[in-house]
Amino acid sequence: MDQVISSTLSLSCQCKKTRAQVEPISPKQANHLTCYCSDCQKFAAALNRKEEVLNQYAGTTIVQVPIAHFKFTEGKEHLACLRLTEKGLYRWYAKCCNTPIGNTLNAGWPFIGIIHSFIDDDKLVEKAGKMKGSVHIKEATGKIPEQLLGPQGHTKLLLATLQKLALWKLQGKNKPSEFFDNNGLPVVVAHIQAH
Numbered sequence: 241m242d243q244v245i246s247s248t249l250s251l252s253c254q255c256k257k258t259r260a261q262v263e264p265i266s267p268k269q270a271n272h273l274t275c276y277c278s279d280c281q282k283f284a285a286a287l288n289r290k291e292e293v294l295n296q297y298a299g300t301t302i303v304q305v306p307i308a309h310f311k312f313t314e315g316k317e318h319l320a321c322l323r324l325t326e327k328g329l330y331r332w333y334a335k336c337c338n339t340p341i342g343n344t345l346n347a348g349w350p351f352i353g354i355i356h357s358f359i360d361d362d363k364l365v366e367k368a369g370k371m372k373g374s375v376h377i378k379e380a381t382g383k384i385p386e387q388l389l390g391p392q393g394h395t396k397l398l399l400a401t402l403q404k405l406a407l408w409k410l411q412g413k414n415k416p417s418e419f420f421d422n423n424g425l426p427v428v429v430a431h432i433q434a435h
């Protein structure tokens with residue numbers, strides 16, 4: 241008999257004061273990838289968490305899920321947000337211990353890219369699928385070995401991502417949201433931290 245995998249992904253900051261979950265989760269409803277863009281690197285640096293967040297080529301592993309499936313279960317008061325530029329992504333973190341939580345676009349978008357530093361679940365691959373591939377590899381700090389790149393290239397991965405986003409958009413998965421209120425404003429003030 242197959243082992244039954246729970247459809248809830250457990251999330252927590254390093255100090256465990258901030259906890260959340262993704263429910264439901266399945267490989268079909270998740271996009272597991274690694275981003276090597278310099279902005280993701282700057283975010284980890286801004287929180288002084290490069291060691292914990294970035295792999296040896298400065299990649300950030302992310303699991304994109306519908307934002308409507310993300311719920312805080314404890315410590316939401318620690319939620320904080322920064323943007324690297326005035327129009328940059330909303331980059332969310334737990335200020336209790338500066339653990340990156342994830343990235344979102346504005347309120348109309350139906351997803352959050354959860355950063356692995358906030359994932360606290362030893363069944364990640366069973367629940368969210370294997371790491372599919374890497375994006376923005378030109379901004380990596382070295383030549384990334386094949387096995388770390390994952391099977392899908394940038395273009396294929398972006399197309400697959402856009403397909404998922406379009407489906408989640410149709411399904412209205414931008415709401416409810418833990419990150420934006422009904423007027424589409426972020427629930428905490430996003431400070432701009434330019435680098």
Ligand SMILES: [Zn+2]
Pocket residue numbers: 253254255256257258334335336337338339
């Ligand atoms: Zn914490």
Ligand SMILES: [Zn+2]
Pocket residue numbers: 275276277278279280281376
């Ligand atoms: Zn990035």
